[in-house]
Amino acid sequence: MSNANCDIDDLLKLSIDKQKLNAVLRIEPNPSNIPITQDALCAYLEGSDIHAQCILNKEIDQLAELAMAEPHHAHEMIVVKGKPPVEGINAGFEFSDELKARIENIAKREEAYRKAEQENTLPTDADNEDNEKTIDFYNESPFLIVSKGDLIGSIVEASPGEDGINVHGQAIPTKPGKDLPDLIDSSLKLDDQGNVHARIAGHLTHAGMRIRISPTLEVGSYVDFSTGNIDFPSEVIVNEGVRDRFCVKAGENIEIRKLVEASALDSSQDIILHNGMAGRDTGTIRTGRDLKAGYLEGVEASIAGRCEVQKEITNCKIMIAGTLESPNAALRGGETCISKGGTIGSIGSVQGVKTDVIVGWIPEIEKKIRLAQDLRPKIEAAIAKQTQEFETLKKSLGKPSREQETEIEFMKFEIGIIESKLVDLDSAIDRLGQIIREHAAHKLNVKSMIFAKTIIWLPGFKITFENDVKGELSLDLNKSGKPIVTRNGNSEPMNTIARVIADDRVLPIVPPKQDEFISDDSNDEFTQAA
Amino acid sequence: MRILLIDDSKTMRNIQKSVLKQLGYTDLEEACDGQDALSKIGAFKPELCLVDWNMPTMDGLTFVKTFRQTDKTTPLIMVTTEAEKSRVIEAIKAGVNNYVVKPFTPDLLSERIAETLAKCGVNT
Numbered sequence: 170m171s172n173a174n175c176d177i178d179d180l181l182k183l184s185i186d187k188q189k190l191n192a193v194l195r196i197e198p199n200p201s202n203i204p205i206t207q208d209a210l211c212a213y214l215e216g217s218d219i220h221a222q223c224i225l226n227k228e229i230d231q232l233a234e235l236a237m238a239e240p241h242h243a244h245e246m247i248v249v250k251g252k253p254p255v256e257g258i259n260a261g262f263e264f265s266d267e268l269k270a271r272i273e274n275i276a277k278r279e280e281a282y283r284k285a286e287q288e289n290t291l292p293t294d295a296d297n298e299d300n301e302k303t304i305d306f307y308n309e310s311p312f313l314i315v316s317k318g319d320l321i322g323s324i325v326e327a328s329p330g331e332d333g334i335n336v337h338g339q340a341i342p343t344k345p346g347k348d349l350p351d352l353i354d355s356s357l358k359l360d361d362q363g364n365v366h367a368r369i370a371g372h373l374t375h376a377g378m379r380i381r382i383s384p385t386l387e388v389g390s391y392v393d394f395s396t397g398n399i400d401f402p403s404e405v406i407v408n409e410g411v412r413d414r415f416c417v418k419a420g421e422n423i424e425i426r427k428l429v430e431a432s433a434l435d436s437s438q439d440i441i442l443h444n445g446m447a448g449r450d451t452g453t454i455r456t457g458r459d460l461k462a463g464y465l466e467g468v469e470a471s472i473a474g475r476c477e478v479q480k481e482i483t484n485c486k487i488m489i490a491g492t493l494e495s496p497n498a499a500l501r502g503g504e505t506c507i508s509k510g511g512t513i514g515s516i517g518s519v520q521g522v523k524t525d526v527i528v529g530w531i532p533e534i535e536k537k538i539r540l541a542q543d544l545r546p547k548i549e550a551a552i553a554k555q556t557q558e559f560e561t562l563k564k565s566l567g568k569p570s571r572e573q574e575t576e577i578e579f580m581k582f583e584i585g586i587i588e589s590k591l592v593d594l595d596s597a598i599d600r601l602g603q604i605i606r607e608h609a610a611h612k613l614n615v616k617s618m619i620f621a622k623t624i625i626w627l628p629g630f631k632i633t634f635e636n637d638v639k640g641e642l643s644l645d646l647n648k649s650g651k652p653i654v655t656r657n658g659n660s661e662p663m664n665t666i667a668r669v670i671a672d673d674r675v676l677p678i679v680p681p682k683q684d685e686f687i688s689d690d691s692n693d694e695f696t697q698a699a
Numbered sequence: 700m701r702i703l704l705i706d707d708s709k710t711m712r713n714i715q716k717s718v719l720k721q722l723g724y725t726d727l728e729e730a731c732d733g734q735d736a737l738s739k740i741g742a743f744k745p746e747l748c749l750v751d752w753n754m755p756t757m758d759g760l761t762f763v764k765t766f767r768q769t770d771k772t773t774p775l776i777m778v779t780t781e782a783e784k785s786r787v788i789e790a791i792k793a794g795v796n797n798y799v800v801k802p803f804t805p806d807l808l809s810e811r812i813a814e815t816l817a818k819c820g821v822n823t
Contacts, residue, residue, distance in 0.1 A: 575788060
């Protein structure tokens with residue numbers, strides 16, 4: 170037995186791979202017919218420091234049978250297998266179905282845009298889409314914009330993995346999956362179920378394994394077909410300009426560093442145009458607060474706060490609810506309405522372009538005052554009519570019965586009701602007038618010149634400049650509401666420099682009412698609206 | 700002339716007081732509802748009452764009805780609103796002498812007082 174064992178060792182050769190996960194057993198030709206059994210092979214493997222659990226018994230059987238059946242040939246087979254480690258999976262992020270669809274659409278848009286750009290088939294006007302009419306380059310945004318509270322997706326946690334074992338029974342350590350500490354930041358919040366929601370509204374970015382919401386949308390170059398129209402809940406910064414026909418709408422500030430063409434800007438807060446807007450009579454601006462611009466040309470603008478223009482305002486139609494603060498700017502052509510007065514460099518032009526400036530005007534309030542003033546004679550007529558009927562009836566009855574007396578008294582009460590409406594109306598007009606007195610200002614400072622063909626409206630007056638007026642001056646109303654001009658500290662009637670006529674384009678200032686109105690409620694329509 | 704102002708709104712009473720003082724009436728007493736007014740009538744002996752309509756505890760109409768059971772002559776001016784239009788006939792029948800509809804101007808209140816006093820034959 171001892172000799173036989175020595176012999177069998179000479180016949181067997183074990184090869185183990187580098188990873189020590191597989192071992193091949195070779196049996197050399199066995200012309201002496203030394204018995205090769207499964208037990209003998211197992212004993213050999215164990216003697217070679219092979220872990221018993223890794224031995225493939227079925228393969229050992231086959232190999233032993235083969236060696237006995239064909240002893241003159243060599244045989245080999247993998248008879249030992251270790252277990253490779255199962256590596257852990259890194260933490261990941263699964264977007265919500267809605268966002269997945271949007272991300273897919275953005276990818277399609279980008280692909281279509283690249284193709285259209287290469288083939289020079291981008292739309293030429295707002296009604297066109299791409300050639301296949303599948304992408305609306307104006308209204309489909311390439312930005313993933315989310316609202317506060319939106320479901321963004323869910324976090325897939327890292328798995329630890331599983332250790333392996335080599336043919337010698339030694340553990341092969343696994344690589345556990347990595348957590349992603351920077352996956353989300355404070356712009357997102359993770360709930361108990363592992364779902365991620367937007368903590369703020371803004372632009373969602375997902376570079377690598379970092380998901381962020383930026384409250385600012387920064388457009389790298391132009392707002393054009395590459396970006397489509399922008400409608401963003403907070404701040405928008407455009408590093409270059411805005412092309413014709415595109416819109417930029419923002420819930421906060423809009424800042425644009427280069428030229429804005431004939432487009433539409435709409436901000437709930439400030440708009441800052443480092444360069445300016447060449448609106449070509451179709452560009453529009455609406456701000457919820459201030460506007461700062463280098464220049465404005467052919468623009469229709471509604472500005473809730475201050476308007477600061479550095480160089481020129483040319484052929485624009487502008488409504489400024491605050492003040493005009495543009496001491497170096499030339500205001501040429503168009504119509505500029507300013508609720509709270511302000512300062513401008515010059516008005517009009519050498520060429521005599523008609524330039525209209527309306528100062529101290531709050532159109533919404535004025536509209537209500539005019540409406541109330543129109544109603545007044547109607548109410549007065551109704552009172553007169555009712556009173557006349559009342560008097561006629563009273564006379565005709567002579568000595569009225571008790572029943573008739575009651576009816577007469579009731580008629581009187583009804584006249585009282587109409588009279589109270591008149592009181593309400595006068596009170597509303599007074600309060601609206603007070604709003605104008607408090608919120609409108611009619612002083613306009615001109616730093617250098619008013620050119621001929623400039624017309625300025627102040628409350629109750631139209632002031633037409635038939636000649637150029639040079640030098641710094643200030644236009645205003647005096648305490649009696651008459652237009653005056655102040656130059657070098659001296660005030661004089663406006664008609665010394667321009668033709669002044671009474672005009673109610675801007676309503677004359679409503680003087681405060683002396684009578685005290687008596688009511689324990691103040692919920693009339695005009696006051697509420699005001 | 701002694702005037703009793705019956706109104707649950709202190710602001711309204713103050714406004715009425717201010718107007719009446721402007722008109723030269725200085726002998727004024729206030730009551731915050733009908734019940735309060737009835738309790739002050741005996742001592743104050745008003746020559747004119749301005750009565751609000753909607754008041755807690757005792758409203759204007761109940762006050763007028765109760766007051767008229769014992770006093771048929773003291774003039775009563777009802778201070779009302781358009782909303783109370785449906786109850787005006789009832790008020791007239793109960794013995795109200797005149798009305799002033801809120802809101803009103805000092806001129807209108809003065810006119811109503813003068814008219815009422817003249818109608819009731821009270822010498823001012």
